[in-house]
Amino acid sequence: TSRVSGIGARCADRTHPLWELGPSKHSNRLREGPDRFGRATRIRLMTHILIAESIHPAGLERLQQLGDVEVRIGVPRAALLEFVQTAHGLIVRSVTAVDRELIDCAKQLQVIGRAGSGTDNIDVAYAHEQGIRVLTVPEAGVTSVAEFTVLQILALCRNLGPLLAAVRARDFRRDRYEGVEVASQTIGIVGLGRIGQRVALRLRAFGCRLVAY
Secondary structure, three states, X not given: OHHHHHHHHHOOOOXXXXXXXXOOOOOOOEEEEEOOOOOEEEEEEOOEEEEOOOOOHHHHHHHHHHOEEEEOOOOXXXXXXXXXXXXXXXXXXXXXXXXXXXXXXXOOOOEEEEOOOOOOOEOHHHHHXXXXXXXXXXXXXXXXXXXXXXXXXXXXXXXXXXXXXXXXXXXXXXXXXXXXXXXXXXXXXXXXXXXXXXXXXXXXXXXXXXXXX
């Protein structure tokens, strides 16, 4: 019970991926307890978590502490529709299509966790209609994507692709692949969100002129 109350206190902001506060379409497995403000609330413990795509071992270990975890990575679609019928929580990444068909099969589903920032593969509107919460990790991978973007800009300015091919062919005529300095470029960034801001921060260190929309 102490574990339940401890996690419940941390879940009062309604952001914990494995707990749900308040009423939903599911009425079983409820525990009563105060939130961090001392208000009475209901905390739902999910007992069956289905993992349909690979996640970090640390995340898997954490989930195993909170419920019974069933790992079904790469199973055929028909098999996944069977496994999801008893799941309270579903963890996916970008491959598994969480559409109406799957949601209709998941009669006990409470939460869909997307191990990443996008929801292109999830019918979010229909999930919400069915009382199912969809949670993402907005900061996941943003630094990696920003760094990869800068890498591509550097490769483009320095003709890295043709240069690499020439070196492999033992063609060392450097003057054919000089390219341009990144510092002399004006670079436009369309979308100055989490990733765009990180890209701008890194490009500024090169001395680029930045234009953002």
